[in-house]
Amino acid sequence: MTNEPAMPESWRHYEDLGLSKPLAAALEAFVEQGYHGASIRDIAARAGLSVPGLYHHYPSKQALLVGLTTVVMGELLERSRAAEIEAGPDPSDRFDAVIESLLRFHMFRREQSFIASSELRSMEPEGRASYIAQRDEQQKQVDRIILDGVRAGEFDAEYPVDASRAVVTMCVAVAQWYRPDGELSPEELVERYLGIARCTVGAKRVGK
Template identity: 70%
Template sequence: MDTREDADTGDVGSWRHYGPSALPKPLEAALEAFAERGYDGTSIRELAARAGLSVPGLYHHYPSKQALLVSLTTTVMHDLLDRSRRALAEAGPTPIERFDAVVESLLRFHMFRRNQAFVASTEMRSMEPEARRAFVALRDEQQRMIDEIVEEGVATGAFVTPYPKDASRAVTTMCVAVASWYRLDGPLSPDELVERYLLIARSTVGARAD
């Protein structure tokens, strides 16, 4: 599978392509440290050393450890949202086509951006209240994409689940959980996992075979 980082080219299907993360050095250092040691277990001195900066040099770019966490998680969520929006824009007009596109985007993100997704999810607890509210708003925007598609599918008869809200959240939870166990060198290729999980996701919302 092609995993080139060409997400900004505007090419059809570019939302599927992943390459090395293009985070600035301080954010890359924060990502690695928070994934390994957690936010509370990481010091500013360690972050500066990982980024190849002095502590004052790091503070010049990010005034606190909290600022690093907020910048990192915001960048992660904007990347996910951008990919999901582009997947949706390229999808066909039917609820099942749109559903498949957003679910595939979620799956691929949580396969290829595992550490980013893990840190954003687990360290929400470490955010200060205002930052947490902003992060939750971005997360809710992603969830609404699936909620609205499933609700439309139920209204048009394309999906038959009696619990559209619960079903859409179950699908999201399943996709997010991929980040906790998937390995690129494991038995399933990305395309195989997408194919398998799309079947499970369709079943969850009661997608009609016809």
């Protein structure tokens, strides 16, 4: 297996993810045809490899899907952790930073994010369990921040965990509809949806 791409210095900065040729080809095929519609032969051709050459890197189509989702979730979690650390101890600042990170990720990694979530149904038990554990880790980070905010009197959410789930679901859904040439610029989308997220948790401070 190839090493995962290196993280950029800033969690706000996005470049090409630098996927290996097999994973980039698999992503392209899965986006166009879905996991079940994509063939190993087609993925190998897109990667400029023979089928045996592709199998040298990834022994199955399932391994390609798991490899792709592992890279995607690893990057998502690392960016979220970096955003929270940079924000400092205040729950409101941490909330704003992590939600902004989630929104940006699902804009700039929308194809990867969409495949990771939509093809969960195609994963075999071991890969599915690993993906769900990573997804739960992301959700628990937001849960923890909101609960900290409620305890500190900065958020007024009656049902903090439900509010957290609603906010994360909203961020994840951005990957389904966002387009770079759409109505909202990334900055406008972050501003608008961060406002919605603050309202959902009953934030008492609107931005810095």
